[in-house]
Amino acid sequence: MAVSEHTADVSHAMITTPVATADWLVVSPIIITILGGVICLMMRKQTKIQPRIAIATLGLLMLSNFGLLARVMDKGVITMVMGQWLPPYGIAFTVDATGAMLALIASIVAFATALYGVGDSDAASRRYGFYPFLMLLMTGVSGTFLTGDIFNLYVWFEVLLISSFGLLILGSDKAQLDGAVKYGILNLIATTLFLIATGYLYGLVGTLNMADIPRSVAALPNHAPITTVAMLYLLAFAMKAAAFPVNFWLPASYHTPRIAVAGVFAGLLTKVGIYALMRTMVMLLPVHHALLAHVLAVVAVATMISGALGAMAQSDLRRALGYLVISSIGSMLAGIAVSTALSLTGTILYAIHSIIVMTGLYFVTGMAGRMSGTFALRELGGLYGKSPLLALAFIILAMSFSGLPPTSGFWAKVLLVDASLKSDWPWLAGSILVAGFLTTIALARIGLYAFWRGGPEGTPDGTAFAYAENADMTAPDVTAAYTGMWLALGLLVGLSLFIGLAPDGLVAIAKTGAAGLVDPSGYIGSVFGGTGGHP
Amino acid sequence: MNTVIFRTIAPFLTALMILFSIFVLLRGHNEPGGGFIGGLIAASALAIYGIACGVRPVRRAIHFHPMSLSAFGLLISCLSGLPSLLTHVAFLKAHWIYPEIFGVDLALSTVMVFDIGVYFVVLGSITSIALALEEREND
Numbered sequence: 001m002a003v004s005e006h007t008a009d010v011s012h013a014m015i016t017t018p019v020a021t022a023d024w025l026v027v028s029p030i031i032i033t034i035l036g037g038v039i040c041l042m043m044r045k046q047t048k049i050q051p052r053i054a055i056a057t058l059g060l061l062m063l064s065n066f067g068l069l070a071r072v073m074d075k076g077v078i079t080m081v082m083g084q085w086l087p088p089y090g091i092a093f094t095v096d097a098t099g100a101m102l103a104l105i106a107s108i109v110a111f112a113t114a115l116y117g118v119g120d121s122d123a124a125s126r127r128y129g130f131y132p133f134l135m136l137l138m139t140g141v142s143g144t145f146l147t148g149d150i151f152n153l154y155v156w157f158e159v160l161l162i163s164s165f166g167l168l169i170l171g172s173d174k175a176q177l178d179g180a181v182k183y184g185i186l187n188l189i190a191t192t193l194f195l196i197a198t199g200y201l202y203g204l205v206g207t208l209n210m211a212d213i214p215r216s217v218a219a220l221p222n223h224a225p226i227t228t229v230a231m232l233y234l235l236a237f238a239m240k241a242a243a244f245p246v247n248f249w250l251p252a253s254y255h256t257p258r259i260a261v262a263g264v265f266a267g268l269l270t271k272v273g274i275y276a277l278m279r280t281m282v283m284l285l286p287v288h289h290a291l292l293a294h295v296l297a298v299v300a301v302a303t304m305i306s307g308a309l310g311a312m313a314q315s316d317l318r319r320a321l322g323y324l325v326i327s328s329i330g331s332m333l334a335g336i337a338v339s340t341a342l343s344l345t346g347t348i349l350y351a352i353h354s355i356i357v358m359t360g361l362y363f364v365t366g367m368a369g370r371m372s373g374t375f376a377l378r379e380l381g382g383l384y385g386k387s388p389l390l391a392l393a394f395i396i397l398a399m400s401f402s403g404l405p406p407t408s409g410f411w412a413k414v415l416l417v418d419a420s421l422k423s424d425w426p427w428l429a430g431s432i433l434v435a436g437f438l439t440t441i442a443l444a445r446i447g448l449y450a451f452w453r454g455g456p457e458g459t460p461d462g463t464a465f466a467y468a469e470n471a472d473m474t475a476p477d478v479t480a481a482y483t484g485m486w487l488a489l490g491l492l493v494g495l496s497l498f499i500g501l502a503p504d505g506l507v508a509i510a511k512t513g514a515a516g517l518v519d520p521s522g523y524i525g526s527v528f529g530g531t532g533g534h535p
Numbered sequence: 536m537n538t539v540i541f542r543t544i545a546p547f548l549t550a551l552m553i554l555f556s557i558f559v560l561l562r563g564h565n566e567p568g569g570g571f572i573g574g575l576i577a578a579s580a581l582a583i584y585g586i587a588c589g590v591r592p593v594r595r596a597i598h599f600h601p602m603s604l605s606a607f608g609l610l611i612s613c614l615s616g617l618p619s620l621l622t623h624v625a626f627l628k629a630h631w632i633y634p635e636i637f638g639v640d641l642a643l644s645t646v647m648v649f650d651i652g653v654y655f656v657v658l659g660s661i662t663s664i665a666l667a668l669e670e671r672e673n674d
Binding site for chain 2: 015018019020021024027031034035037038039041042044080081082083084132
């Protein structure tokens with residue numbers, strides 16, 4: 001009796017084909033990070049065990065994302081609809097090469113941050129939730145890269161935003177609260193604009209599924225105000241990505257939190273904005289992108305040049321890095337402005353490279369500050385004498401950031417410049433090269449002051465001085481606090497060099513991702529293919 | 536708020552509200568209610584108890600830290616999606632069982648587990664905020 005009463009024919013509302021176990025890789029990043037995060041949260045008082053849980057969890061996340069990327073490259077775009085409901089009503093997680101690759105790199109950087117945090121986070125910041133927030137931040141970041149539903153994308157933005165608030169104020173000192181208020185207000189405005197735009201879009205096309213939106217938009221009458229929606233998305237995500245006129249929040253806040261936090265923020269949060277811009281402007285609203293291409297290009301140039309100039313003007317290491325983040329965003333925007341398969345390959349590659357290198361540069365800064373007790377360029381000096389290894393890491397990362405071979409930044413810039421020239425945007429290509437030159441100067445200035453000269457301002461120059469005066473400081477620190485930091489830094493530097501020396505595999509993945517953005521038929525087919533199309 | 540009437544009534548009110556919140560939570564699948572609103576009612580119950588009798592008795596009464604309750608809620612909500620892995624369907628697909636207990640056909644589901652998780656998340660986070668605010672007032 002019970003059986004017949006409780007079973008109904010659900011085939012018109014639900015997917016009835018079984019889901020392969022390997023397809024669970026699509027949601028496993030969310031499940032892994034939530035479980036790791038809440039277990040850490042429940043063990044808040046055990047500050048010794050927390051790093052182990054976090055490192056294990058984020059290591060697992062890395063493996064899972066690696067498996068996901070392998071599967072996406074093997075089988076093409078994968079979709080899983082939550083609760084088996086038919087799309088576009090069910091919330092779909094749709095993963096293409098772009099999303100899978102970025103999710104993998106994000107998890108590697110988060111893993112490195114957890115390692116770095118072993119030495120960088122004290123018991124108090126762990127009790128206030130450094131590790132739980134880091135993992136829940138990764139829930140948000142992974143969700144953003146993997147979801148196939150634009151409202152769901154908003155939800156993941158909120159998740160990562162709330163976690164980032166928590167991370168930003170871990171020390172609760174005055175400067176941090178001040179930075180957090182600016183960061184919080186501007187980011188809340190951006191997410192509100194995002195929500196408003198999504199509301200308009202839903203009102204116009206009646207769907208939120210990202211595979212369903214392109215064709216629904218194409219079927220709209222000409223007078224539909226979809227350009228307004230495109231403008232709103234552009235503004236919202238430009239704020240998120242810290243593009244030129246709306247980027248005040250970044251230099252105002254990124255120097256305040258502890259370095260592990262600033263590093264993971266600089267690596268991931270702005271790139272999430274870039275990713276959302278690629279999804280919305282290129283894949284969902286390509287026609288309206290063409291209208292806004294010139295706006296995007298001007299914004300890109302202004303962002304990369306102003307960022308590089310800002311970095312040159314700073315006397316605090318951490319502030320200078322904040323401006324470098326902005327400069328790198330400009331290069332990625334240039335690729336989105338050109339919006340060909342080649343330029344988007346460049347943007348994806350640049351995003352991957354920038355995630356690794358920015359976090360690495362923050363880690364170098366953190367260690368330099370720890371060795372010298374200051375972040376002010378005037379008071380820094382003689383770091384080459386204290387730790388040649390750190391100087392080497394800095395040089396590799398600085399070369400990578402400036403786009404010099406043999407590092408990851410070189411290939412990304414080559415692709416971007418090549419794409420701009422091929423699409424007849426010579427001034428954009430020129431700006432990328434000029435900005436690269438300016439960032440080289442900015443980074444060389446940091447290298448010269450912090451690493452090369454013998455000692456801080458006011459001391460006689462020459463390396464001999466630093467060796468003789470502070471004999472105890474010349475020995476490289478091998479305390480437990482530094483072990484995790486060196487491991488984290490080594491991982492990122494190694495990755496940047498590896499990409500620089502063997503870029504083929506990554507370029508192939510980025511190409512697949514870019515092709516999927518320009519022509520989303522594979523993406524759409526993955527969501528609707530198995531079910532016979534739109535009801 | 537330190538009147539005798541309020542202090543006498545508050546524990547009973549709290550007990551009643553907690554009971555009501557569980558009722559609202561369980562009826563939520565097919566009728567108005569659910570984990571979110573249930574959690575809010577339970578959090579208000581604890582807040583009333585805190586206003587009347589002070590924060591320390593509340594913390595003693597719930598035994599666990601409110602943040603841990605929140606985390607526990609998120610944990611079981613997340614776990615409620617996992618049985619789908621064994622039956623080869625998508626994450627968070629509802630699974631139902633209908634055990635017969637004392638001749639009553641009882642409908643239990645993973646959806647309910649998810650909702651109980653939501654209840655704990657809301658209860659934990661709101662209580663955590665409310666208690667922190669009430670503690671400041673006593674300073």
